[in-house]
Amino acid sequence: MSSLPDSSFLPILKRLNAAIGYLNLGMPQDAWNELEDIEAKDRARPEVLKVRVEVCRALKQWEMMAEVSNHLRKIEPDDVGHPLNMASAVRRFKSEAEAADILSLALRRYYDDALVRYNLACYWCVMGRVEEAREMLETACKKDGSLRDLAETDEDLAALKVP
Numbered sequence: 723m724s725s726l727p728d729s730s731f732l733p734i735l736k737r738l739n740a741a742i743g744y745l746n747l748g749m750p751q752d753a754w755n756e757l758e759d760i761e762a763k764d765r766a767r768p769e770v771l772k773v774r775v776e777v778c779r780a781l782k783q784w785e786m787m788a789e790v791s792n793h794l795r796k797i798e799p800d801d802v803g804h805p806l807n808m809a810s811a812v813r814r815f816k817s818e819a820e821a822a823d824i825l826s827l828a829l830r831r832y833y834d835d836a837l838v839r840y841n842l843a844c845y846w847c848v849m850g851r852v853e854e855a856r857e858m859l860e861t862a863c864k865k866d867g868s869l870r871d872l873a874e875t876d877e878d879l880a881a882l883k884v885p
Contacts, residue, residue: 733760733761734760734764734767734769734770737756737757737759737760738756738757738760738769738770738773740753740756741753741754741756741757741773741777742773742776744756745773745776745777745780750777750780750781751781753773753776753777753780754777754781757770757773757774757777768794768797768798771790771793771794772794774786774790775787775790775791775794775807778790778811779807779810779811782814784811784812784814784815785811785815787807787808787810787811788808788811788812788815791804791805791807791808791811792804792808794807795808799831802828802832802835802837802838805824805825805827805828805832805838806825806828806837806838806841808824809821809822809824809825809828809841809845810841812824813845818845818848818849819845819849821841821845822842822845822846822849825838825841825842825845826842829842834865835865836862836863836865836866836869837862837866837869839858839859839861839862839865840858840859840862840863840866840869840872840873842858843855843856843858843859843862843879844876844878844879845878846858847859847878847879847880847881847882848878848881850881852881852882855879855881855882856882859873859879859882
């Protein structure tokens with residue numbers, strides 16, 4: 723069995739690679755244009771939507787990023803990245819409280835995920851829930867020790883004296 727994509731996916735893959743290249747070059751509008759050049763029937767494919775999320779992030783299109791991430795969360799419920807992206811976007815156009823609500827719900831499904839816990843700690847800290855944030859951060863760092871270094875310089879955690 724071949725691991726190559728079927729030939730109908732190759733034009734999409736070419737556009738996705740171009741879009742990613744433009745993102746890497748700091749040209750998000752050109753990346754957006756590449757995605758828009760994908761046939762309409764293929765724009766809803768998860769592979770395309772995941773790149774769309776990153777383009778939205780680069781363009782600071784927070785509402786669209788949240789909408790696309792929410793859609794991806796529904797069609798790929800096992801991917802923890804989707805609620806993380808959704809919360810990140812919601813934080814920027816709504817509030818940390820709404821972003822924290824998203825991650826609190828995600829924590830039920832992804833209980834062992836260190837990044838969900840880390841980001842929830844960030845939101846809680848910014849909201850003034852310092853002790854809860856400290857406990858959540860400690861648990862996140864126990865699950866993934868590399869987060870401790872990140873936490874030391876994270877402005878969202880400035881209210882904590884990171885251990």
